[in-house]
Structure formats: C-alpha cells, structure tokens
Amino acid sequence: MEYKNKTLFLEGDVTKFTTTDLLAEFSRIKISEIEFIDLQSVKSIDSAGVAFIDEIKLKLKDFSPKLINVAEDINASIETFSAEKMPEPEPAEKANIFVMLGASLYNWLDNFRDAMYLSADIAYWSFIGIFDRKGQRKGSVIQQSLLIGVDALGIIGLLSLVLGLILALQSAAQLRQFGANIFVADLIAISMVREMGPMMTAIIVAGRSGSAIASEIATMKVTEEIDALKMMAINPIRYIVVPKFHAITICMPLLVTMATILGILGGLIVGITYLDLSVVSFYTQVINVLTLKDILIGLSKSVFFAWVIVIIGSYYGFKVTGGAEGVGKATTLSVVASIFAVIVLDALFSLVFLI
Amino acid sequence: MREPIIKVENLVAKYDDKVILDGVSVEFYPQEVTVILGGSGCGKTTLIKNILRLFEPAGGSVTIFGKEITTMDEVEFDKILEKIGMLFQNGALLNSVSIFDNVSIPLEQHTNLPDEIIAKIIEVKLNLVNLGHAIRLFPSELSGGMKKRAALARAIALDPPLLFCDEPSAGLDPLTSASLDELLLKLKNQLKMTIIIVTHELASIHRIADRIIFLDNGRVLFQGTLQEAKVSGVPEITTFFEVGKFD
Numbered sequence: 001m002e003y004k005n006k007t008l009f010l011e012g013d014v015t016k017f018t019t020t021d022l023l024a025e026f027s028r029i030k031i032s033e034i035e036f037i038d039l040q041s042v043k044s045i046d047s048a049g050v051a052f053i054d055e056i057k058l059k060l061k062d063f064s065p066k067l068i069n070v071a072e073d074i075n076a077s078i079e080t081f082s083a084e085k086m087p088e089p090e091p092a093e094k095a096n097i098f099v100m101l102g103a104s105l106y107n108w109l110d111n112f113r114d115a116m117y118l119s120a121d122i123a124y125w126s127f128i129g130i131f132d133r134k135g136q137r138k139g140s141v142i143q144q145s146l147l148i149g150v151d152a153l154g155i156i157g158l159l160s161l162v163l164g165l166i167l168a169l170q171s172a173a174q175l176r177q178f179g180a181n182i183f184v185a186d187l188i189a190i191s192m193v194r195e196m197g198p199m200m201t202a203i204i205v206a207g208r209s210g211s212a213i214a215s216e217i218a219t220m221k222v223t224e225e226i227d228a229l230k231m232m233a234i235n236p237i238r239y240i241v242v243p244k245f246h247a248i249t250i251c252m253p254l255l256v257t258m259a260t261i262l263g264i265l266g267g268l269i270v271g272i273t274y275l276d277l278s279v280v281s282f283y284t285q286v287i288n289v290l291t292l293k294d295i296l297i298g299l300s301k302s303v304f305f306a307w308v309i310v311i312i313g314s315y316y317g318f319k320v321t322g323g324a325e326g327v328g329k330a331t332t333l334s335v336v337a338s339i340f341a342v343i344v345l346d347a348l349f350s351l352v353f354l355i
Numbered sequence: 356m357r358e359p360i361i362k363v364e365n366l367v368a369k370y371d372d373k374v375i376l377d378g379v380s381v382e383f384y385p386q387e388v389t390v391i392l393g394g395s396g397c398g399k400t401t402l403i404k405n406i407l408r409l410f411e412p413a414g415g416s417v418t419i420f421g422k423e424i425t426t427m428d429e430v431e432f433d434k435i436l437e438k439i440g441m442l443f444q445n446g447a448l449l450n451s452v453s454i455f456d457n458v459s460i461p462l463e464q465h466t467n468l469p470d471e472i473i474a475k476i477i478e479v480k481l482n483l484v485n486l487g488h489a490i491r492l493f494p495s496e497l498s499g500g501m502k503k504r505a506a507l508a509r510a511i512a513l514d515p516p517l518l519f520c521d522e523p524s525a526g527l528d529p530l531t532s533a534s535l536d537e538l539l540l541k542l543k544n545q546l547k548m549t550i551i552i553v554t555h556e557l558a559s560i561h562r563i564a565d566r567i568i569f570l571d572n573g574r575v576l577f578q579g580t581l582q583e584a585k586v587s588g589v590p591e592i593t594t595f596f597e598v599g600k601f602d
Contacts, residue, residue, distance in 0.1 A: 137456075227404075228449070230409060231407060233461075
C-alpha cells in the first residue's frame with residue numbers, strides 16, 4: 001500500500017489473509033487529502049478485501065475517493081460483495097423501561113394463566129384417568145413408575161443415607177458436650193420424617209424426572225409428535241402426562257419412605273460408632289419421638305411435591321418454542337422452577353402445620 | 356355439481372401480528388389428489404394446519420364433511436379427526452415406541468378391535484408401505500424415507516377417507532419419491548381416498564395431481580387442474596413450472 005499524489009495505491013492480494021495487515025498499515029499512513037484509490041496492481045480480491053475497501057472509503061468519506069484502474073474481475077467481486085449498496089437496516093426501537101416492565105408483567109400473567117389452565121387440565125384428566133384408561137397407552141403407568149421410581153432408588157437411597165450421616169455427625173458434636181447423645185435419634189427422626197426426607201427426595205426427583213418430563217414433552221413438541229397425537233384425536237395430556245402423574249403419585253411416597261428410613265439408618269450408624277448408643281436405645285427413642293401426624297405430614301407433602309414437579313415439567317415442555325436450544329432451555333427452566341416451587345411449598349407447609 | 360369435501364372461505368391466519376394467510380378461499384373435492392404448491396413461506400403448511408385446527412384460524416370458515424369446524428367443540432372435532440389421516444413433513448413418529456406401537460395408536464384408541472386383529476391390520480398397513488420387515492424396529496433405527504412410509508402407515512391405519520400429506524417427497528431420492536407417489540395413487544384409486552398434498556416437487560406434481568392450488572404471499576393465485584394451470588398465463592405459475600422444469 002502506498003499513498004502519493006492524492007491517490008492510495010493498493011497492490012497484490014487483498015484477501016482475508018492480508019486484510020488485517022492492510023488495515024494496520026492504512027492506520028499508519030498519514031493522509032492529508034485523497035481523491036482516488038488505485039486498484040491497478042491488485043491481483044485478487046475476496047469479500048474480506050471488498051469489506052476493507054468499504055471500510056477505508058467510509059473512513060475517507062470526507063474526500064469521497066473514487067476507485068480507479070479497476071480490472072473487470074476485480075470489479076465483479078466488488079459489485080458482488082460491496083456493502084455500500086445494501087439497504088440501511090431499520091433502526092432498532094428504543095427500549096422504554098415502562099414498556100419493558102409492562103410487557104414482562106403481561107408476559108408473566110399470561111404464563112401464569114397458561115400454567116393454571118394446564119394444572120386444571122392435568123388434574124381433571126388424571127382424575128378421569130383413574131376410572132377410564134382410554135387415551136393412555138397400555139402399561140404406560142408401570143413403565144413410568146419404573147423410570148420415576150425404581151430407577152431412582154439407588155441415588156435417592158445413597159444420598160439419604162449420606163444425609164443422615166452428615167446430620168447426625170454435625171449434631172453429635174454439639175450434643176456430646178451436654179451428655180445428650182441419645183437425642184441425636186430424636187433430631188434425625190423428626191428432621192428426616194418431616195423435612196429432609198420429603199424435600200431431598202423431591203429435589204432429586206425434580207432433577208431426574210422433572211427434567212426428563214420437560215425434555216421429553218419439549219422434544220415431542222418440536223418434532224411435531226404432539227401435533228401427530230392431536231391429529232389422531234388423542235389428547236396429549238391424557239396420553240403423555242396422565243401416566244406420569246399417576247406414576248409419580250404412587251412412587252413419591254414410597255421413595256420418601258425409603259429415603260427417610262435410610263436417613264435414620266445413617267443417624268444410627270453415627271450413633272453406634274461415635275456416640276456409643278445401642279441399636280435398641282436408638283430404635284426405642286425414634287419410635288417414641290415419632291407420631292403418626294409427623295409421618296402423615298411427611299407423606300402428604302411428598303404427594304404435593306410430586307404433583308408440582310409433573311405440572312411444572314409439563315408446562316415448560318408444552319410451552320417450548322424453537323429447536324434443540326428451546327428444549328435445553330425448557331429443561332433447565334423446569335428444573336430450576338421445580339426446585340424453587342418445592343422449597344417454597346415446603347416453607348408454606350411448615351407455616352401451616354406450625355399454626 | 357360436485358360437493359366439496361372441504362370448503363375454506365376467507366381464511367385468515369396469523370403468527371402474532373404477521374398475516375400468513377389473507378382471506379384464502381379454496382375447495383377440495385372427493386377422491387381427488389389436490390396439490391397445494393407455491394414458493395417457500397407462502398403459507399402452504401399454515402393452510403393445512405389451520406384447516407386441521409393445529410393453529411386456530413384468525414378468521415374465516417372451514418367446512419369438512421359438510422360441518423363447520425372452526426366453531427366446533429373439541430369432542431365433536433375429535434370425531435372429525437378420526438376420519439382424517441395426516442402425514443407430517445418429518446413423519447412425527449413417537450420416538451419412544453416401536454413402529455408397530457406407532458401404527459397401533461389410532462387403532463387402539465379409536466376402535467374396540469381385539470389385539471390379534473389390530474396386529475393383522477398393522478402388518479398389512481406396514482406391508483403396503485413396504486415396511487413389513489421393520490415392524491419391531493424403533494423410529495431411530497429407520498432412514499428418513501422409511502420413517503415417512505411408517506408415518507404413512509400410521510396415517511392410513513383407520514382407513515380415513517381424507518388424507519393430508521405435508522411435503523411427502525421432501526428429502527427423498529427420486530426412486531423412493533416415485534414409489535411413495537405410486538402408493539398415494541393406489542390409496543386414491545383403490546380406497547377412494549381424498550388426498551391433499553403440500554409439495555414443491557414438480558415430478559411428483561405431474562405424477563399425482565388432479566387439481567392444484569397455487570399460493571403466493573398468503574393468497575390463492577390459482578386453483579384448477581394442472582393443464583389449466585400451465586395455460587393460465589399467471590406469471591408466477593408459469594415461472595414456477597419453467598424454472599423447475601425437468602426432462
């Protein structure tokens with residue numbers, strides 16, 4: 001590149017391999033006045049080269065330089081790739097904070113209404129589905145029970161045992177100071193039965209099955225499987241969601257029962273090994289401290305958690321738009337929303353049962 | 356004068372505020388293959404999805420088998436849908452179940468037939484589309500063409516008098532495409548089906564179309580026979596057939 005007599009001379013290859021160097025070189029040249037850009041010595045040019053010429057013409061627009069000595073093939077490339085003749089993009093509308101707030105509130109209300117409609121639909125068809133299996137595939141409740149319940153036994157069991165161990169270990173250190181070792185059994189039993197058992201199980205099920213429900217339905221929607229069901233006069237909620245709803249309603253209390261027992265077992269292990277408690281004394285203490293009310297609260301909570309997980313998973317699944325990206329987003333949102341809803345619901349339960 | 360099996364009057368379809376179909380009025384006649392064609396994004400698929408209420412129309416009326424369906428309740432519309440088969444562009448087979456189970460869905464849901472009769476019907480329908488060997492396979496184990504044929508078997512499981520096909524030949528090699536066309540003609544001639552097809556494939560149009568409906572920018576430019584279309588003098592149609600001409 002050379003600049004003399006009000007003319008900028010370009011030479012050689014002006015392509016994606018040279019454009020960066022040419023731009024750097026251009027910024028070093030001191031241009032006082034320019035009338036022409038001479039392309040006589042340019043051997044080849046590609047879209048990056050044309051973009052470079054557009055760019056320098058833009059920088060030198062005060063002088064309105066003209067291209068001269070342009071060979072036919074070079075001119076053809078410039079004609080094809082130049083952005084100069086492209087229509088100006090429409091300016092983006094300026095964001096107004098009040099409009100944005102209004103739109104997001106409206107959107108939120110819209111989503112909430114849709115979620116309520118879906119919940120009502122799921123509740124209605126799940127109730128009907130107990131008596132009338134039409135609209136469901138044979139064996140689908142058993143299949144879903146295996147996926148939601150049986151397949152989750154290992155992870156929920158292991159985590160609950162570890163949770164029991166942790167809770168017991170953390171409290172044991174404090175209780176030992178007062179010689180109140182035996183009360184570790186009370187603490188573990190009450191917390192596992194009323195709170196940790198149902199909530200931990202719900203969180204794991206939300207992560208495992210809630211995400212699976214959302215991604216399955218979302219994928220079915222983007223691949224038109226939902227539309228195909230509608231075209232066969234089959235209600236997608238009855239066919240897809242109701243079996244999951246029934247399965248999770250059966251499995252969740254069973255999973256919570258197992259989680260609670262294993263959590264208490266974790267406490268027992270700490271009690272025996274660290275607090276010098278006997279199996280009999282620990283067992284007697286657990287039986288004495290637990291009431292039927294505690295057990296019923298834990299189990300009834302688990303059923304509500306289960307329903308919330310299915311409804312939220314289904315909602316995000318049916319709401320999906322776009323392709324693979326939409327499916328991923330729906331899955332993530334469903335897990336986050338389910339866990340949030342489970343914890344909020346648990347807090348509400350605690351409040352209600354406290355009163 | 357023949358009564359149309361489907362009558363669409365002043366149909367308006369929108370995505371958000373964007374008008375996709377702007378007052379479309381078309382008729383489909385029994386035991387004919389009607390091809391809906393036009394450039395990409397002209398509203399072909401939207402038209403059939405609105406006719407079938409997969410999207411709710413923003414205006415206009417649609418009459419199927421003599422009944423207005425836009426104001427019909429869901430239970431009543433389901434009765435209409437039981438007489439309609441639909442082949443989606445990508446097949447839309449349920450991926451979690453086998454081909455056998457896919458074809459069995461409409462039969463199990465809408466008939467009281469015993470399992471052994473259902474199994475026989477499935478076998479016959481899959482053989483009709485040359486997929487007898489794939490009966491126990493899953494959709495993920497099939498090629499694109501096989502998926503479409505399996506979806507066609509599912510669409511005709513209940514012997515519907517009306518069949519919709521959304522781009523049945525798209526992405527298929529010429530031989531598979533020709534055999535699919537042959538099958539559609541067989542369904543029309545032997546089972547007296549009315550078939551409505553959305554396609555761009557000129558070869559396919561020449562093989563099977565009794566009538567064509569040409570859409571452009573959400574409006575009907577032409578409806579009539581293929582021969583009438585070619586001499587219609589409508590520039591868009593002439594260009595469509597000229598540009599896509601094959602020897």
